[in-house]
Amino acid sequence: MYHSVSEHLDDHLHPYYRTVTTPERFEQQMCFLSQSGYEVLTLSEAVRLLQEMSLSNKSSQEKSTSVKSFNYQRPVAVITFDDGLRDFYTTAFPILEKFAFKATVFLTSGLINKTFLTGYECLKVQEIKELVKSNVEFGSHTVNHPQLKKLSKDEIVYELIKxxxxxxxxxxxxxxxxxxxxxxxxxxxAFTKMFGMILSDHGYTAGVTTSIGLSTVDDIPLFLRRLPVNDCDDLQFFRAKLAGCYDWLHKGQLTYKRLRAILCNY
Structure with a gap:
């Protein structure tokens, strides 16, 4: 899970909350993926792969031809970018091209051609069209980047449909x-069940969250986990995250969230 690839670091924040990665660090990370033999897929390809693997675990049927091109002996990664910032086009994409890596970008549609909440420029329409021709995959990150949990159902539906x-x-x-x-x-x-139904009802088949960890065949396709990455992730830390050594944090976070929710209700 990336956001911005830029020299303008957000190092005034605690490392956990930073979302900016320098071009130098990003290229180091991509080089590591390449040298480690990772097959980088788009999110839709990876979801299809997970679904086929799940089916193969439940039956003895042969895998469909749609996934026979994937090498099951190689580690697989999906590189995602939230917000739809312009530095994906100017900085991150040229590095991805260098390694022939795919990516999935989630656009805040109401801010295309404008400036994001953090002050960074967002992608322009023509840039998005160019990236489509280069096989960059795009998804939705809402219209206005709101706190969805605070919205009414009708407002959530608007954000998804529009x-x-x-x-x-x-x-x-x-x-x-x-x-x-x-x-x-x-x-x-209750919210996640309702939200999942809204996503499905309006044509969404897969999605990602800020929940930390590697995604597996047992995960709900609409609510896949990710590994947050920023400039603090040197190669040792980056390698550890990819190996699953960061996944333990998810259980601790979920327990904390549940306890806080209980206490807030009193």
């Missing part, structure tokens, strides 16, 4: 991927 429509008009193909803005309220079972 952003989908706006992005589809630019890229020319259906949008089926979604990235949840801000902290994902996984401790709230």
């Amino acid at each position: 952003s989908k429509q706006m992005i589809e008009e630019i890229i020319g193909y259906p949008v089926s991927l979604f990235s949840y803005p801000y902290r994902f309220p996984e401790e709230n079972a």
Whole structure:
């Protein structure tokens, strides 16, 4: 999970909350993936792979031809970018091209051609169209990047439908991927159930969250976990995250969220 690849670091924040990675650090990380033999897929490819692997675990049927091109002996990674910032086009994409890596970018559709909440420039329409031709995959990150949990159901539906429509008009193909803005309220079972139904009802088939960890065949496709990455991730830390050594943090966070939710209700 990346956001910005830029020289303008947000080092005034605690390392856990930073979202900026310098170009030098980003290239180091991509070089590590390449040298370690990772197969980098788009999110939609990875979700299809997880689903096929899940089916193969449940039956003895042969894997479908749609995933026979994937090498199951190689580690697999998906590189995602939230917010739709312009430095993806100017800085991150040229580095990805150098390694022939794919990426999935989630656009805040109402801020295309504008400035993001943090002051960074967002992607322009023409840049998005160019990236589509270079096989960059796009998904929705809502229209306005709101705290969805604080919205009414109708407002949530608007954010999902409108952003989908706006992005589809630019890229020319259906949008089926979604990235949840801000902290994902996984401790709230009622909300996540309702939100998952809204996503499904409006054409979304997979999505990612801010929940930490490696995604597995047992995860719900609409609420996949990710590994947050920023400039603090040197190669040792980056390697450890990819190996699953960061996944323990998810259990601790989820327990904390549930306890806080209980206490807030008193």
